[in-house]
Amino acid sequence: MRPLLPLLVVPLLLAAKATAAQPAPADTNLRVFLPPALEWNKRTLTARRGTQQGTADLAQINAGLTFGMTPEQVAAALPGTPPELNWYNLRSARDYPIEVRYFWLRLDDLPAWRSQIKGCAGQSSYVAFLFTIRGLFRISFRLLPDAACPSLTTAALDLFAPYVTLAPDIALSTRYRSGPAEVVDITDPAAAALIPIRWQMDPT
Amino acid sequence: MRRFRFLCLALVVLLPPMASVLAGPRSYNLEQAVPPVIQDRAAIVPCTVTFLVEDTANGDLFAQRIRIATGDGDPAVDGRLSCPTDVLPRLPSFARDVCTLRAADKNTCVFADMTRAFAARPEIGNTTPLSSQCRSDTAAYLGAACWMNGVAAICNVGCGNSIQEALNAARARCQQVQGRSCPASVAVAVSEPDVSPPPVPGARQAGR
Numbered sequence: 001m002r003p004l005l006p007l008l009v010v011p012l013l014l015a016a017k018a019t020a021a022q023p024a025p026a027d028t029n030l031r032v033f034l035p036p037a038l039e040w041n042k043r044t045l046t047a048r049r050g051t052q053q054g055t056a057d058l059a060q061i062n063a064g065l066t067f068g069m070t071p072e073q074v075a076a077a078l079p080g081t082p083p084e085l086n087w088y089n090l091r092s093a094r095d096y097p098i099e100v101r102y103f104w105l106r107l108d109d110l111p112a113w114r115s116q117i118k119g120c121a122g123q124s125s126y127v128a129f130l131f132t133i134r135g136l137f138r139i140s141f142r143l144l145p146d147a148a149c150p151s152l153t154t155a156a157l158d159l160f161a162p163y164v165t166l167a168p169d170i171a172l173s174t175r176y177r178s179g180p181a182e183v184v185d186i187t188d189p190a191a192a193a194l195i196p197i198r199w200q201m202d203p204t
Numbered sequence: 205m206r207r208f209r210f211l212c213l214a215l216v217v218l219l220p221p222m223a224s225v226l227a228g229p230r231s232y233n234l235e236q237a238v239p240p241v242i243q244d245r246a247a248i249v250p251c252t253v254t255f256l257v258e259d260t261a262n263g264d265l266f267a268q269r270i271r272i273a274t275g276d277g278d279p280a281v282d283g284r285l286s287c288p289t290d291v292l293p294r295l296p297s298f299a300r301d302v303c304t305l306r307a308a309d310k311n312t313c314v315f316a317d318m319t320r321a322f323a324a325r326p327e328i329g330n331t332t333p334l335s336s337q338c339r340s341d342t343a344a345y346l347g348a349a350c351w352m353n354g355v356a357a358i359c360n361v362g363c364g365n366s367i368q369e370a371l372n373a374a375r376a377r378c379q380q381v382q383g384r385s386c387p388a389s390v391a392v393a394v395s396e397p398d399v400s401p402p403p404v405p406g407a408r409q410a411g412r
Contacts, residue, residue, distance in 0.1 A: 030265060030348065030350060030357060030388050030389060030390035031265065031390070032256070032265045032266070032267045032348075032390050032392050033264060033265065033266050033267070034266075034267055034269075034392065035266055035267075035268055035302050037252070037268075037269035037270065037271055037396055038268065038269070038270045038271070038298060038299075039270070039271045039272075039273070040270055040271065040272040040273070040291060040295070042273070045294060046298070047270050047295065047298035047299075050271055160264075164266070168305045168306075172305065172306065173306065174306045174307075174308075175262055175264060175306075176261070176262060176308060177262070196308070198308060
């Protein structure tokens, strides 16, 4: 057995050396979002969305909600929402130049979205549903850090990723920070002047 | 002896016709033209150009694919249709829209292959659109290697026919252009549908 020992040990040592000589693996993983592919149109010399998508594609990843739904329809689709909810008893959102009203629910109470987040999401994080008189035009995920969950970037990316697969003429997804909060807004592309308005976290 | 002579004579007379019968027909209808190879066009990879675009306000990276239809008669090399070069310079602005439609400030939307000056001056002029793309007729994967400058990723792009090849190209380019190591990396398939190759240590393949 002894004469065989070098035959076994030497290749193992060489293999270990070869492994050590390889470049060190990357220490950070990046995330790339994959929006729907565009198709080049030879006639118009433009690139436009190639895949067929519709509101059903939005509903599929959006707990059944689509833009234009009334507060009553949205409430009916979500668990734990008061049944008497309607346009007239919603709060006013003051950030907008026209009449916009909203209600909110804790993210932890919305399994359709909470289940998409692999890690922690912040106990105070919530989802705001914003309406004009014509119906739902924005869903705003507002992730608020706390001692147990100081960084919410990964949670925001988890929420953001499925919406990027939708063409911007179906739903416009944006991600930004407001103070310590991570925000993901999903907006009706028909909302025109309301689209660029971002939530500003009240510093108090 | 007479019998022997008779046998020899019989052999000489009868053998040639028998041989020709045993050999079978002497002429075949061999068509000289080689039949054309019929290619399964459904299996051919259409031309796809994939751009990597970043929103430097939050570090979000988008891989925007643009498919370019080519004619039925266009030849395929190794199962890949070639990309028409006259169209390529027109594509970057459409690819960048994936970011500008979402960003609060359009100026934060840049191409992911950046010059060394980008970290100090994060402007689109310090990025190279044509180096931020990989074409399906020459590569199967787009790789990016980056270093983090706050939330923004300072990156360079490489193309390859495997994930590892694309990542190696991106890392080498990043090291050369940025003059430092670029430890963050990612690879995506250039064409749809996404294939799911085995994971590479230290690299994350983008998913939906």
